[in-house]
Amino acid sequence: xxxxxxxxxxxxxxxxxxxxxxxxxxxxxxxxxxxxxxxxxxxxxxxxxxxxxxxxxxxxxxxxxxxxxxxxxxxxxxxxxxxxxxxxxx
Numbered sequence: 439x440x441x442x443x444x445x446x447x448x449x450x451x452x453x454x455x456x457x458x459x460x461x462x463x464x465x466x467x468x469x470x471x472x473x474x475x476x477x478x479x480x481x482x483x484x485x486x487x488x489x490x491x492x493x494x495x496x497x498x499x500x501x502x503x504x505x506x507x508x509x510x511x512x513x514x515x516x517x518x519x520x521x522x523x524x525x526x527x528x
Contacts (some may be wrong), residue, residue: 442467446500459521460496464504464507471515473507475522480523502527511524 447470450463458477463470475496477488482501496503506526514520 444511446504447506451493451496458488460492462493462496464511466508466511467514471511471520472518473510473520473522476502476524478524479503479522479527481506482527488516496517 442499444464446464447463450461453459454461454474457474459473459474460477461474462502465471477492480488480492480495480499482491483502484495486495488495503522505528507520509524509526509528510521512523
C-alpha cells in the first residue's frame with residue numbers, strides 16, 4: 439500500500455509574523471500535526487523575502503512545502519511542533 443501524502447487541514451494556515459513563520463495543521467494517515475514553515479523556506483522557494491504576503495507565498499508553493507514538511511515530520515513524529523526549514527527541501 440502506498441504511503442499517504444500530507445495534506446493541509448482547511449482553515450488552519452496563519453502567518454505568525456513575530457516568529458517569522460507560517461503555521462498550519464497537517465494531516466497524514468489520519469493523524470494531525472502542527473507545522474511551522476520558516477520564512478527562510480518561503481524565501482528560498484520564491485526568491486523574495488516575505489513582506490505581508492507570507493500566506494500567499496505559502497499557498498503558491500504549497501506542493502513543495504508539503505514535501506518538505508513530510509520530510510521534517512519523518513525525523514521525529516512525536517514532536518509537538520514540526521519546524522520546516524530550508525534544509526528540508528530536496
